[in-house]
Structures are given as C-alpha cells and as structure tokens.
Amino acid sequence: MSTAGGTKAIVAALLANAGIAVTKFIAYLLTSSSSMLAESVHSLADSGNQVLLLVGGKRARKEATPEHPFGYGRARYVYAFLVSIILFSLGGLFALYEAWHKFQDPHPITSWHWVPVVVLVVAIAMESFSFRTAVVESNHVRGRLSWREFVQHAKSPELPVILLEDLGALVGLVLALVGVSMTLVTGNGLWDAAGTASIGVLLILIAIILGIEVKSLLIGEAATPENVAAVRAALEGTDGVESVIHLRTMHLGPEEILVAAKIEVTAAESAADVAAEIDAAEAAVRAAVPDLRSVIYLEPDLRRAGTTSPAS
Numbered sequence: 417m418s419t420a421g422g423t424k425a426i427v428a429a430l431l432a433n434a435g436i437a438v439t440k441f442i443a444y445l446l447t448s449s450s451s452m453l454a455e456s457v458h459s460l461a462d463s464g465n466q467v468l469l470l471v472g473g474k475r476a477r478k479e480a481t482p483e484h485p486f487g488y489g490r491a492r493y494v495y496a497f498l499v500s501i502i503l504f505s506l507g508g509l510f511a512l513y514e515a516w517h518k519f520q521d522p523h524p525i526t527s528w529h530w531v532p533v534v535v536l537v538v539a540i541a542m543e544s545f546s547f548r549t550a551v552v553e554s555n556h557v558r559g560r561l562s563w564r565e566f567v568q569h570a571k572s573p574e575l576p577v578i579l580l581e582d583l584g585a586l587v588g589l590v591l592a593l594v595g596v597s598m599t600l601v602t603g604n605g606l607w608d609a610a611g612t613a614s615i616g617v618l619l620i621l622i623a624i625i626l627g628i629e630v631k632s633l634l635i636g637e638a639a640t641p642e643n644v645a646a647v648r649a650a651l652e653g654t655d656g657v658e659s660v661i662h663l664r665t666m667h668l669g670p671e672e673i674l675v676a677a678k679i680e681v682t683a684a685e686s687a688a689d690v691a692a693e694i695d696a697a698e699a700a701v702r703a704a705v706p707d708l709r710s711v712i713y714l715e716p717d718l719r720r721a722g723t724t725s726p727a728s
Contacts, residue, residue, distance in 0.1 A: 422574035423473065425550040429578050430466035432546040433459045433585070436539045443535040446528040449599070450518035451592040451611040452535070454511035458588055458619060459539075461507040462581055465499040469574050472496065476669060486711065489669015490634065496573035497630045503581070504623035511616030515609050522605030529600055536593045543589060547582035554579060569640065572670035573630055584622040588615045639665040639673045643705050647675055650704035651714075656681060656693035661717060672709040675701055680719040690716045 437459035444452035472495025480487040525532070554575045558566045567576040595611015598604075638644065644665055651660050658680040666674045679697065681690050698712045 422572055425553045425575055425578045426466050426469050428549040429546045430463055432542045433462040436542055437463055439535050443531045446531050447525045449525055449532050449596055449608055450514045451595045451608050452532050454514050454612045454615050455592045457510050458507045461502055465502055468495045468498055486668045489672050492573055492670060493630055493633045496577050497634060499577055500623045500626035500630060504620055508616050508619035508623055511612055515613035515616055518609035518612055522609055524603045524605045525599055532596045536589055540589045543585045547586060550578045550582050571667050580622050580626060584618055588618055591615050636666045646704040647701050650700035651677060651679055651697050654697040654700050657697055661719060675710055675712045678715045678717050681716045683718055
C-alpha cells in the first residue's frame with residue numbers, strides 16, 4: 417500500500433477533525449447538548465488518532481539496529497492498535513457515560529437552537545471531504561477487493577483505520593443530528609441522550625473491529641496469496657532449483673516481508689554452484705515482488721522420499 421497515499425488521507429482527516437472538534441465544543445458550551453459534547457470528544461479522539469498514525473509512520477522508518485535487526489516496520493501496527501484503544505475508551509465509553517448522565521437529567525435545548533444543527537451540517541460536509549479522500553487513496557491500491565476484504569486483508573493499517581474512522585464519524589454525525597433535531601422538535605432531552613448512546617455504541621463496535629484486524633497484523637501475517645504464489649514461482653523458475661520443499665512468509669512491516677524457504681537442489685552440484693543458485697533465486701524473488709522489500713533466507717536441501725510441501 418502506498419505510504420504517501422495513507423499519509424495524505426491521515427492529514428486530510430486530521431485537519432477536518434481538528435476544526436470539527438472546536439466547532440462542536442463551542443456548540444456544546446452554547447446549548448449543553450450531550451450529543452454535541454460526545455461528538456466533540458469523538459472528533460478530539462480522532463484527531464489524536466491521526467497524530468498517532470503519523471508518529472507510527474515516522475518511527476517505522478528508523479534504520480534497523482542490533483537490538484531490532486529487522487527494523488521498526490511493525491511500529492505502524494502498534495500505533496494503529498493504540499488508535500483502536502483510544503477510539504474505544506475516549507470516544508465510545510465517554511459517549512456512553514455522557515448518555516447515561518443525560519438520561520438521568522434529560523433537559524431540552526433551551527437556547528441557541530440553530531447552532532447544533534448548523535454545526536452538524538457543516539461537520540458532515542467536512543467529514544465527507546475527509547472520507548472521500550480516504551476512499552480515493554484506497555481505490556489506488558484496493559484493486560478488485562471489496563471494501564470488506566480490503567479492510568480485512570490490507571497490510572498497511574493507515575487507510576483502513578481512516579476509512580472506518582471517517583465512516584463512523586459520518587454515521588455518528590447523522591445520529592447526533594437526529595437526536596438534536598428530535599430534541600428541538602419535541603422538547604424532550606431523551607432524544608439527545610439516545611443519540612449520544614448510539615454514538616457510543618457505534619464507536620465501540622468500530623474500535624473492536626479495528627482492534628481485531630490490527631492484532632492479526634501485530635501477531636504476524638503471511639504475505640498475500642498472490643505474493644506467496646509469485647515468490648514460489650520465482651524460486652521454482654530459477655535454474656538449478658528443482659522444487660520448493662518448504663516456504664514461509666511473514667510481514668515485518670506493511671512494505672517488507674520475510675521469506676524463509678527450503679529449496680531442493682541436486683546432489684551432484686558443487687557448493688559454488690549451489691551458492692550461485694541461491695543468489696539467483698534471491699534476485700528472482702525480489703523481482704517477483706518489487707513493491708515489497710524482501711528479507712530472504714534460503715536453505716538448500718535434497719528432497720527425500722515421502723517429503724511433501726506443506727501450505728505456505
């Protein structure tokens with residue numbers, strides 16, 4: 417996935433959410449609407465999340481060290497996981513707390529009636545721009561995957577995170593608009609409380625989805641089936657390599673994979689011939705997956721009777 421595309425979507429979301437958070441909080445101070453307070457905290461949490469994603473991207477570019485010989489590429493996964501935790505706690509749980517408080521005292525909006533509606537409509541327009549940017553940047557790398565498959569299988573966490581955040585923000589804004597509008601129409605503050613509770617539930621669901629997907633990346637995912645097939649084909653197409661006995665891949669970061677394979681060579685070859693074949697095989701693998709940096713370890717071996725090649 418394009419790092420530049422992810423950064424562009426993050427910056428667009430950060431600018432939109434920072435501006436939205438300020439306007440929502442001003443609207444809350446004027447109207448005491450719990451939906452506006454929940455939405456202002458939601459936007460504040462989203463802004464912090466985007467900062468975390470930018471920090472994670474910067475830390476992931478650090479050079480490898482003896483203590484971290486494979487580099488810091490997984491820092492992007494760590495920070496994306498922190499995003500899900502913050503969205504769950506600061507966004508979702510706070511909204512549910514505020515909803516509970518409003519249910520205890522369901523006062524209506526008694527002044528500045530037009531302010532929350534105007535703010536929410538403007539926020540929907542700004543959030544739509546951010547969401548559109550994330551969609552456009554995702555389409556550059558999504559290929560033929562459905563949106564669900566893209567979120568589930570993307571190796572770079574930034575665009576899926578921004579997509580879900582922006583989608584959640586848009587739905588949350590609509591829920592807040594419904595709650596505020598119904599409170600203004602009926603004079604019953606319970607509508608405002610219900611809108612706030614709906615926002616909290618929505619944010620917690622999104623945070624759980626993000627946490628599950630990023631946790632899988634943190635544990636260590638294999639390369640995509642297409643890239644695994646390309647690596648296998650490159651190894652098997654190298655002169656002197658009879659077959660691939662074992663093959664394992666794992667993402668060290670969004671744009672870097674570890675390739676470990678046991679390859680079959682013939683018994684009659686000299687050590688120099690085998691070394692040359694390994695060098696050729698490594699070059700073939702890098703050419704087969706040019707969009708990924710590859711750390712490659714190849715072990716030459718002789719295939720023995722009954723040896724099978726397990727799933728990669």
